[in-house]
Amino acid sequence: MDMTVSGIPAGSSIIDIDGLTRRFGDFIAVNAVSANIAKGEVFGLIGPNGAGKSTLIKMLATLLPPSSGMAHIAGFDIRRNAAQVRRHIGYVPQLLSADGSLTGIENMLLSSRLYGIPRHQQHQRIAQILDTMGLTEHAGNLVGHYSGGMIRRLEIAQSLLHRPDVLFLDEPTVGLDPAAREIVWEHVLQLRARYGATMVVSSHNMDEIDANCDRIAMIDRGRFIAVGTPAELKRRLGNDATLDDVFIALAGEGTDAERQKSYEDVRQARRAAREHG
Amino acid sequence: MDNPMNPVATFIQQTYGIIAVEMQKLRHDPWELASRAIQPVLWLLLFGEVMAKVRGVSPGDVNYLDFLSAGILAQSVLFVAIFYGISAIWERDLGVVQRYLVSPAPRSALVIGKALSASVRALSQAVVVYILAATLGVGLSFDPLHMAGVLVAIVLGSGLFSTFSLIIACIVKTRERFMGIGQVLTMPIFFASNAIYPISLMPGWLRAIAHVNPLTYQVDALRSLMLTNSASEYGIATDLAVLAGVSALLTAVAAKMYERMGY
Numbered sequence: 001m002d003m004t005v006s007g008i009p010a011g012s013s014i015i016d017i018d019g020l021t022r023r024f025g026d027f028i029a030v031n032a033v034s035a036n037i038a039k040g041e042v043f044g045l046i047g048p049n050g051a052g053k054s055t056l057i058k059m060l061a062t063l064l065p066p067s068s069g070m071a072h073i074a075g076f077d078i079r080r081n082a083a084q085v086r087r088h089i090g091y092v093p094q095l096l097s098a099d100g101s102l103t104g105i106e107n108m109l110l111s112s113r114l115y116g117i118p119r120h121q122q123h124q125r126i127a128q129i130l131d132t133m134g135l136t137e138h139a140g141n142l143v144g145h146y147s148g149g150m151i152r153r154l155e156i157a158q159s160l161l162h163r164p165d166v167l168f169l170d171e172p173t174v175g176l177d178p179a180a181r182e183i184v185w186e187h188v189l190q191l192r193a194r195y196g197a198t199m200v201v202s203s204h205n206m207d208e209i210d211a212n213c214d215r216i217a218m219i220d221r222g223r224f225i226a227v228g229t230p231a232e233l234k235r236r237l238g239n240d241a242t243l244d245d246v247f248i249a250l251a252g253e254g255t256d257a258e259r260q261k262s263y264e265d266v267r268q269a270r271r272a273a274r275e276h277g
Numbered sequence: 278m279d280n281p282m283n284p285v286a287t288f289i290q291q292t293y294g295i296i297a298v299e300m301q302k303l304r305h306d307p308w309e310l311a312s313r314a315i316q317p318v319l320w321l322l323l324f325g326e327v328m329a330k331v332r333g334v335s336p337g338d339v340n341y342l343d344f345l346s347a348g349i350l351a352q353s354v355l356f357v358a359i360f361y362g363i364s365a366i367w368e369r370d371l372g373v374v375q376r377y378l379v380s381p382a383p384r385s386a387l388v389i390g391k392a393l394s395a396s397v398r399a400l401s402q403a404v405v406v407y408i409l410a411a412t413l414g415v416g417l418s419f420d421p422l423h424m425a426g427v428l429v430a431i432v433l434g435s436g437l438f439s440t441f442s443l444i445i446a447c448i449v450k451t452r453e454r455f456m457g458i459g460q461v462l463t464m465p466i467f468f469a470s471n472a473i474y475p476i477s478l479m480p481g482w483l484r485a486i487a488h489v490n491p492l493t494y495q496v497d498a499l500r501s502l503m504l505t506n507s508a509s510e511y512g513i514a515t516d517l518a519v520l521a522g523v524s525a526l527l528t529a530v531a532a533k534m535y536e537r538m539g540y
Contacts, residue, residue, distance in 0.1 A: 058540060083383075103301075158376070
């Protein structure tokens with residue numbers, strides 16, 4: 001079922017990325033990335049820490065201006081029409097960012113107010129999504145007392161109140177135990193089925209991306225080194241290949257010394273990005 | 278679009294969303310307010326009682342403790358507001374700001390929401406200072422119109438300084454740097470004003486600084502509205518106009534800068 005704001009039909013392109021690039025000083029965090037992602041797809045971004053996943057997602061979510069290149073979401077330019085793009089997307093940052101000193105319901109009310117959801121609809125929508133995410137009985141508790149998995153589910157619930165076309169999830173399962181990971185993924189897939197939203201999910205865990213995504217893009221040092229369905233990518237290496245094998249085969253061109261240098265670049269760039277932004 | 282509300286109503290709702298968060302937090306943890314009440318108590322009781330013995334500090338026949346109480350109210354509002362930016366840095370580190378910024382709320386609604394949140398805290402300080410001043414026998418005016426004026430002066434003043442603080446937070450981006458700068462700013466703003474002594478006692482150069490210091494106008498408004506026997510030096514309309522004008526300017530700057538907290 002499609003319940004998203006735009007009503008763009010499933011299967012047509014909802015995200016168009018063209019040569020998107022972000023530099024921090026001399027360091028290129030995202031390097032000329034291009035891709036099309038379809039409405040209703042679960043699209044995985046996979047790569048090691050520092051490969052550029054978060055930077056790419058932040059640019060698409062209008063939080064970080066690109067250095068060059070462009071992208072459109074639901075037909076709106078992320079640079080020129082950021083305000084329109086924001087109506088069509090949800091974003092769950094890598095950090096557990098729900099406010100721990102508020103209750104679940106207060107966090108939800110904040111989101112519904114920021115997204116301009118009319119007052120008479122707020123409580124009904126909140127109740128419905130909390131129920132879907134299995135959080136109804138905890139709604140009145142302070143989020144500071146939630147488990148990591150519950151906080152994630154609450155954040156996803158917050159990001160869905162305005163029924164976005166695209167939900168960006170930046171490493172949603174990082175730091176969660178395997179059972180909690182499983183539950184988060186279950187909800188992501190269920191929400192796709194229920195709302196028809198596109199899910200863009202980053203992770204450095206190849207197994208969960210393999211198991212849950214329709215298509216994936218492998219990122220290494222800011223570039224897309226492969227895009228396809230998990231089956232397509234694995235087929236490149238033969239029968240028993242895992243996504244790990246594929247990644248190593250494709251990314252393995254650089255020497256160890258180069259990779260080490262690139263790791264230091266990443267740390268340096270992260271520090272620079274944090275301080276100078 | 279499923280957004281049938283008109284833009285003004287939406288803007289108000291978005292601004293209120295931010296303020297509501299502040300009120301909910303204070304309800305969950307009222308101890309913070311209690312701990313903040315200590316500073317104005319110390320100033321009035323220790324500093325005020327001693328300085329009241331010195332002749333000729335306060336102008337005309339105004340009792341020094343009366344004179345000081347308005348200054349201390351402005352001071353406690355200033356101290357809450359000027360360190361408000363640190364919570365913005367904290368929220369950035371937690372990812373809360375990113376969630377604000379990824380929403381379609383106009384950046385000005387977010388910034389005004391933050392400023393008014395600081396005002397909520399500031400008003401709680403005002404209650405403490407009023408109670409204390411009344412206990413110490415300060416000649417307070419309880420005329421509803423005067424009290425409404427005090428409310429406006431506090432909201433404008435705390436909004437102004439908290440927005441200034443937010444701009445600094447957007448520039449420095451780390452708590453450590455902010456703490457240093459916050460300390461450096463508070464002292465000149467406080468001492469180069471009419472908060473604890475009249476401007477007429479100052480040397481010329483300091484007087485010039487005090488005249489461009491918004492705190493001076495806030496204190497002037499507060500002093501004439503709070504007390505029964507103190508007249509405004511610049512006129513209350515001028516005071517409030519200065520505060521509103523500077524607030525509007527800072528809000529425009531902060532709305533541009535706040536975007537940078539997203540990365």
